[in-house]
Amino acid sequence: MTMQRRYRRGDTGPAVAEIRSKLVLLGLLPAGAHAVHGTGDTDGHGGYADAVFDDSVDLAVRHFQQQRAMTVDGVVGPETYRHLDEARWRLGDRMLSYSIGHPTVGDDVATLQQRLLDMGFDCGRVDGILGPATERALREFQRNYGLGADGTCGPATFRALDRLARTVVGGQPHAMRESELLHRSGPSLAGKTVVIDPGHGGTDQGVTAHGLTEAEIVWDLARRLEGRLSALGVQAYLTRGLDSDGIGEEERAAFANATDADLVISLHADRNESPRAAGVSSYYYGSGSDRYGRRSPTGEHFASLVQRELVARTGMVDGRTHGKAWTLLRRTRMPAVRIEVGYLTNAEDAARLASSEFRDHAAESVVVALQRLYLPPEEDVPTGMLRLPVFT
Numbered sequence: 001m002t003m004q005r006r007y008r009r010g011d012t013g014p015a016v017a018e019i020r021s022k023l024v025l026l027g028l029l030p031a032g033a034h035a036v037h038g039t040g041d042t043d044g045h046g047g048y049a050d051a052v053f054d055d056s057v058d059l060a061v062r063h064f065q066q067q068r069a070m071t072v073d074g075v076v077g078p079e080t081y082r083h084l085d086e087a088r089w090r091l092g093d094r095m096l097s098y099s100i101g102h103p104t105v106g107d108d109v110a111t112l113q114q115r116l117l118d119m120g121f122d123c124g125r126v127d128g129i130l131g132p133a134t135e136r137a138l139r140e141f142q143r144n145y146g147l148g149a150d151g152t153c154g155p156a157t158f159r160a161l162d163r164l165a166r167t168v169v170g171g172q173p174h175a176m177r178e179s180e181l182l183h184r185s186g187p188s189l190a191g192k193t194v195v196i197d198p199g200h201g202g203t204d205q206g207v208t209a210h211g212l213t214e215a216e217i218v219w220d221l222a223r224r225l226e227g228r229l230s231a232l233g234v235q236a237y238l239t240r241g242l243d244s245d246g247i248g249e250e251e252r253a254a255f256a257n258a259t260d261a262d263l264v265i266s267l268h269a270d271r272n273e274s275p276r277a278a279g280v281s282s283y284y285y286g287s288g289s290d291r292y293g294r295r296s297p298t299g300e301h302f303a304s305l306v307q308r309e310l311v312a313r314t315g316m317v318d319g320r321t322h323g324k325a326w327t328l329l330r331r332t333r334m335p336a337v338r339i340e341v342g343y344l345t346n347a348e349d350a351a352r353l354a355s356s357e358f359r360d361h362a363a364e365s366v367v368v369a370l371q372r373l374y375l376p377p378e379e380d381v382p383t384g385m386l387r388l389p390v391f392t
């Protein structure tokens, strides 16, 4: 079942029954308690139609979102629903094999990837998506351990994985691989490919406040960034045009993957019910709540560089960096960082974002952070000191 609309506290119906049963399966909701209103008649649609998204469901959804490093809002939309679906799979529950164009996704795949990495088989990062790199690593593992190298994870492979898991100590091979890739590509920005993703667009204007719209601001910022990067010899691609409409996060990620970029920079502006919420924050792919390496170390590093430069060069409040499992961050094969450049709902932030001088500083901050990312550590200089020849 695919879920198009968003469900929240107070909603009822079959979709809510489905959400409840998934939460029960995950141990986040007690079975049976207040599952339906009325007579408890659950045979046929009559009973399930009465399932209620009540306070206990709201709490369980928030708990789940927190665990999975998603936005915690208690609302089940397509993304949360997909995660609920993925979370129920344990390694061994089903056969796993690579299917072109329709990859298997789930927590069992993530466990498989972690096991493969622990044993030194490079399947890329742990993202729970069975893609070609995971299949290659799986075949390699099977070949090494005298199993039929068919790339399918069935009973014999599960048993072998289980046996070996106890003897192998986990490491961070993926972290090493990412940083190897980073340094192999050399210290110069020229020749790099960067995808710039201005959020929203078209009929989706994002946050609107203080006479500003998020879609327009991030578009303008993206163009300034694109100009600077191009001048430095970077091939920069934008995920959308000025008026492009209806481009989802999955499509943006697919676009970035197709360009085989070195890095993705997604630009957004934030909102909050409190007009006092202010500042800039940067997000990378990562889930803080589990011991496995579900994070992009380069993404995390770049996020901290961007954050540092933005705060130092613009004087914005430091909203710090955070690991998130948002679709764009997760589905891109290269490190990706999403920057929330300020709160449009905050008067001071809005005034800053309205100024073209501020946007120039913001764009320059991102470019300097990028420059730093590719500098060997010994050549790094204190924040605020690095000047790019082209723009001073």
Ligand SMILES: [Zn+2]
Binding pocket: 199, 200, 206, 207, 214, 268, 269
């Ligand atoms: Zn946004």
